[in-house]
Amino acid sequence: MTLDIRHLDRLQPYLCQEIPEVMPARYVQLVIVRQLESHAIFTTEGDELTTRKVRAGRVDSQVIPRLMMSNRKVLATERRLGKETLRALGLFPETADTCYLGKQCGRCIDCILCGFAALKGLGNMNSRVLTDEGWSLCARSGFNTDNVTFNAINERTRGTGQALGDTDMILPGTIFVSVTTLKGATANELLYWLYCSHFTRRYGADASRIGKMRNHIVGVVGSYVEALSSLDLCQRFYDAVSDATDPESLKAKADEMVVAALSDIKLNGYVHLTHTETDEVLTDFLVRYGKGDGLRAWLVQANAEAEAYAARKSKKVKGEEDTEQPAEEAEVDGSEGDGEDVANDEA
Numbered sequence: 530m531t532l533d534i535r536h537l538d539r540l541q542p543y544l545c546q547e548i549p550e551v552m553p554a555r556y557v558q559l560v561i562v563r564q565l566e567s568h569a570i571f572t573t574e575g576d577e578l579t580t581r582k583v584r585a586g587r588v589d590s591q592v593i594p595r596l597m598m599s600n601r602k603v604l605a606t607e608r609r610l611g612k613e614t615l616r617a618l619g620l621f622p623e624t625a626d627t628c629y630l631g632k633q634c635g636r637c638i639d640c641i642l643c644g645f646a647a648l649k650g651l652g653n654m655n656s657r658v659l660t661d662e663g664w665s666l667c668a669r670s671g672f673n674t675d676n677v678t679f680n681a682i683n684e685r686t687r688g689t690g691q692a693l694g695d696t697d698m699i700l701p702g703t704i705f706v707s708v709t710t711l712k713g714a715t716a717n718e719l720l721y722w723l724y725c726s727h728f729t730r731r732y733g734a735d736a737s738r739i740g741k742m743r744n745h746i747v748g749v750v751g752s753y754v755e756a757l758s759s760l761d762l763c764q765r766f767y768d769a770v771s772d773a774t775d776p777e778s779l780k781a782k783a784d785e786m787v788v789a790a791l792s793d794i795k796l797n798g799y800v801h802l803t804h805t806e807t808d809e810v811l812t813d814f815l816v817r818y819g820k821g822d823g824l825r826a827w828l829v830q831a832n833a834e835a836e837a838y839a840a841r842k843s844k845k846v847k848g849e850e851d852t853e854q855p856a857e858e859a860e861v862d863g864s865e866g867d868g869e870d871v872a873n874d875e876a
């Protein structure tokens with residue numbers, strides 16, 4: 530399947546032809562503006578909304594408290610959509626307990642791209658989706674957070690519990706800026722992640738009731754270094770449009786902000802897809818492969834790429850496991866078991 534998608538060929542120098550055995554410095558970064566469409570709770574530990582004191586802008590030097598979306602939770606949420614899609618389209622059986630957190634298969638596109646902990650015969654895999662914290666455009670204030678009171682319902686008596694709870698929530702409309710990086714990814718993996726980033730719609734705690742979010746991918750940058758960071762871009766947006774109430778104002782500034790960030794680190798060799806071009810990539814992809822049989826056919830092919838890689842890796846890992854056994858028993862120095870620690874993780 531040749532992918533007929535505008536601008537994708539321009540990113541080729543920063544994508545891999547096949548899933549790499551050893552990591553090359555090929556980076557593709559997605560610039561994402563997220564806007565809450567409901568209340569949300571983003572915490573890392575405890576009930577407190579995660580807030581960090583950081584500089585307001587690149588120009589504006591005051592220090593402000595910003596709301597933060599933790600990167601690990603964003604990754605976990607977005608990869609869940611990918612796996613649910615694999616299941617819905619029959620690439621995983623819906624009836625069997627195949628590949629979920631705690632029991633990953635180590636062979637599918639999600640496992641191979643986003644990583645998995647040690648599995649027998651498959652070793653382990655680091656994530657090639659490198660996430661960065663998401664930051665609120667504006668300072669935390671009474672405009673974007675509120676303390677919401679609720680009655681605790683006693684499930685047995687159905688009565689309102691005596692304990693009135695209250696919790697801090699982030700308010701609808703709040704805008705976040707974040708950057709996601711793919712390292713050593715193939716074109717299919719990039720499209721897979723674009724799909725997951727574009728369509729993931731709920732984040733944070735209590736996500737069956739709140740946490741509704743709309744993601745706008747406003748630019749893509751390919752280069753040999755990890756050029757962009759979430760906080761830096763967020764600060765640039767703040768200097769330009771600190772009073773923005775909709776993503777459109779950020780979209781209008783996105784190209785300028787990204788180029789300024791790249792020039793600031795003196796990066797010359799890169800490909801930058803503007804927000805219009807990024808939108809064309811997404812449009813072409815979704816028109817051709819975004820639904821029904823088209824989506825399934827594309828996903829089957831993308832997943833086959835991962836399975837082929839897993840089969841190659843499994844052969845190699847099994848070979849290493851077989852040769853490591855006698856060395857371990859004899860406690861010979863200088864065995865080959867460095868780095869991945871495959872044999873030990875299996876115990």
Ligand SMILES: [Zn+2]
Nearest residue numbers: 628634637640
């Ligand atoms: Zn899997």
